[in-house]
Amino acid sequence: MAKLYFRYSAMNAGKSTSMLQVAHNYEEQGLMVRLFTAAIDDRYGVGKVTSRLGPQREVELFSADTDFLQDMQKVACVLVDEAQFLSPQQVKQLHQLAQAKGVPVICYGLRSDFRGEPFPGSAYLLALADDIEEIKNICTCGKKATMNIRVDEKGERIREGEQISIGGNEAYRQACGRCFYTG
Known part of the structure; x- marks a missing residue:
């Protein structure tokens, strides 16, 4: 049974690195994956997922008008970076894609903003995801960064x-x- 996964962390914990590794693992088995990132994230160029460790890859963009239920035939997995920028409706679409269409969806993102407030996409992912995993990181004081x-x-x-x-x-x-x- 396919699931909607939400893998979250504080900044700089390796979310993008993890996503690129998952994509590689699927593709190494000859399976098709679709990778998305937020259109508003242009830190390393538009349409690129970039790990601070170096690996980079061109990916599809999602914006407010992206419909994740369109054109998902023959897809083995959908991967979404910067998932905090998803709309509540898009999270519902991704949940439906996993539950009704049988396509695993793995979303990577932040849980909260710099004020400690939830992002709408993250709040819906926390509510709907079938599997939630925290990717650990550390604070400058040595404790777990959240x-x-x-x-x-x-x-x-x-x-x-x-x-x-x-x-x-x-x-x-x-x-x-x-x-x-x-x-």
């Missing part, structure tokens, strides 16, 4: 602003709960 902190160009913490601001290590850092509240 939160994300946004910083400015001087490394100073930003506590207010729009929920979505695309950036990498120059704009975000991972933190444990204690450092999130006291840092």
Whole structure:
């Protein structure tokens, strides 16, 4: 039975690396996978999933108008990076794809933003996913990182602003709960 999986973590934990490895494993067996990332994520170029370790791959884009139930014939697995940017309706489509069409769907993303607020896509993934897995990361203090902190160009913490601001290590850092509240 196919499932909808949600693999989440704080920033910089290896979500994209894991996704690229899963795609490789399927393709090495001659199976077709479809990989997606958010159209708004242009950190490494539009339509690319890039691991901080180096591997990079061209993938399909999803935006607000993407319908995940279209054109999924002969697909062995669907992989979605930056899944926090999915709409609630898209998460429902991915759940339906797994449950009714028998296509495994593995989503990778953040659980919460820099204020500790859930992303709508992540909230729906936490509600609908058949399997939820935390990808571990560590805070600068050595404890498990579960939160994300946004910083400015001087490394100073930003506590207010729009929920979505695309950036990498120059704009975000991972933190444990204690450092999130006291840092």
